[in-house]
Amino acid sequence: MSKQFFAVILLCTGLSSYVFSQQKTAGVIYYDQIIDLKAMAAQFQQNAASAGGQRQADLQQRVMMFGGGANMPEKITNKFEIAFNPSGAKFQKSVIDENNVPEGGEGAGSASGGIGAMISRFGGGGDREIFFNNSDKVTESFELNGEAVLLENSLGSMAKEAEKSDETRKIAGFECKKAVVTGRNGQKTTIWYTTDLSFQASPMPSMWTEGVVLGLETDRMKYFATSIEYSKVKDSEVAVPKKSRMITQEEYQKKMEEMRARFRNMGGGSREIQIQQ
Numbered sequence: 001m002s003k004q005f006f007a008v009i010l011l012c013t014g015l016s017s018y019v020f021s022q023q024k025t026a027g028v029i030y031y032d033q034i035i036d037l038k039a040m041a042a043q044f045q046q047n048a049a050s051a052g053g054q055r056q057a058d059l060q061q062r063v064m065m066f067g068g069g070a071n072m073p074e075k076i077t078n079k080f081e082i083a084f085n086p087s088g089a090k091f092q093k094s095v096i097d098e099n100n101v102p103e104g105g106e107g108a109g110s111a112s113g114g115i116g117a118m119i120s121r122f123g124g125g126g127d128r129e130i131f132f133n134n135s136d137k138v139t140e141s142f143e144l145n146g147e148a149v150l151l152e153n154s155l156g157s158m159a160k161e162a163e164k165s166d167e168t169r170k171i172a173g174f175e176c177k178k179a180v181v182t183g184r185n186g187q188k189t190t191i192w193y194t195t196d197l198s199f200q201a202s203p204m205p206s207m208w209t210e211g212v213v214l215g216l217e218t219d220r221m222k223y224f225a226t227s228i229e230y231s232k233v234k235d236s237e238v239a240v241p242k243k244s245r246m247i248t249q250e251e252y253q254k255k256m257e258e259m260r261a262r263f264r265n266m267g268g269g270s271r272e273i274q275i276q277q
Contacts, residue, residue, distance in 0.1 A: 025198060026085035027230035029172065029214070030094065031223050033078040033203070039220040080223070082201050082212075084132075085233040089201045091130040130205060131240045138205045139240050144255055148244040151252055158206035160184050162191075171214040172225040181207050190217040 079094035128142040140151045165178040169192050176192040183189065189207050192215030202213035203223040214225040 024230055026233045027083075027228060028233070029082040029084070029212070029228045030226050031080040031082070031203060032226055033080055034222045034224075035076045035078070036074070036220045037076065038074050080203060082203075083233050083237055084197075084199055084201065085235065085238060086198070087235045088134060088238040089132040089199050090238045091132075091201060091203060091205075093127065131238065132199065132201045132205070133240075134199060136209065141241055141244055144247070144252070145259070148241065149252075150240065150244045150246045151249070152246065153206060153249075155200065155202075155205050156207065156209040158183050159208065160186075162208070169215065172228050174214060174228075176214050177211075179208070183207065187218065190215075192216070 080091065081094045082089055082091045084090075128140055131139045131141065133139070136155045138153050138155060140153065142149065142151075159181045160183060162179050162181045165180070167178040169176050169178065171192055171194075174194040174196055176194045179191045179193065181189045181191055189204070191202075191208050191213055193202075193208065193211040193213045195211040197212045200209070200211060202208050203216055204213070207216075213223075216223040
C-alpha cells in the first residue's frame with residue numbers, strides 16, 4: 001500500500017510540473033543586477049560640478065564613496081527575481097542572493113558587504129517588493145521610518161517617450177524586442193521585453209508598460225534575466241501585504257525630504273543614499 005501511495009504522489013507531482021511547464025502560467029524569473037560603481041561615481045562628479053551648497057557636498061561624498069579606495073570593486077552583482085502566476089507577479093531581492101558579490105578579484109565580496117547593501121537600495125530597491133496585478137498599476141511594499149507601508153504607482157510613470165526598434169535579442173529563451181525609453185530627467189534606458197508571457201512586469205516598472213522586461217540597461221546599471229523556472233506559485237506569494245499601510249505620493253515625498261534634512265543635519269550626507277530610490 002505504501003509503495004502505491006508514493007507512486008501516486010510522484011505521478012501527481014510529475015503531472016503538476018508538466019502542466020505548469022506546458023502552460024507557462026506560473027514560475028520564477030531570475031535576474032542578475034550589475035551596478036557599475038565607476039560610472040556611478042563619474043555621474044556624481046558631473047552632477048557635483050554643476051550643483052551648489054549642501055547638495056554639492058553630498059554629491060562629492062558619494063564620489064569618494066563609490067569612486068575611491070584600493071579595495072573598492074568596479075562592479076557589484078545582486079540577484080533578483082519575479083515570481084508570477086495567473087493572479088499577479090512580485091519583483092523582489094532573491095533569497096538566494098550571493099551577498100552582493102562584486103566582479104573582479106578574489107575576496108572582493110568581503111570588501112563590499114556594507115556598500116553593496118547601500119548600492120542595492122540606491123540602484124534598484126534592494127529591500128522593496130513590487131507587486132503587479134495585471135493592470136497598469138503597481139504597488140511597492142517597503143519600510144519607512146520603521147513602518148511597513150505601500151505606495152501605488154503606474155507603469156511607465158517616469159517615462160517621457162519611447163522609441164521601439166526592430167532589433168531583437170534572445171534572453172532566457174525568449175525572443176525580446178528592443179525599445180529605448182527617455183525618462184523625464186532626459187536619461188535613456190534600453191529595454192528588452194517579451195510579450196510571450198501572460199502578464200506585465202519589470203525590474204523598473206516606472207520606465208515601461210508592455211510585456212515582461214527581461215533585459216534593461218542604463219549608463220550605470222543593468223538587469224538581465226538569467227533563467228526562468230516554471231513551477232507552482234501560491235496566490236499568497238504574489239499578494240500585496242494586508243497589514244501594511246497605504247500612503248500617498250505627497251506623504252511619501254514629504255517624509256523623504258524630512259529624512260534627508262535630518263541626515264544632513266547629523267552630518268550624514270553619505271547616508272542619504274540609503275533612503276533614496
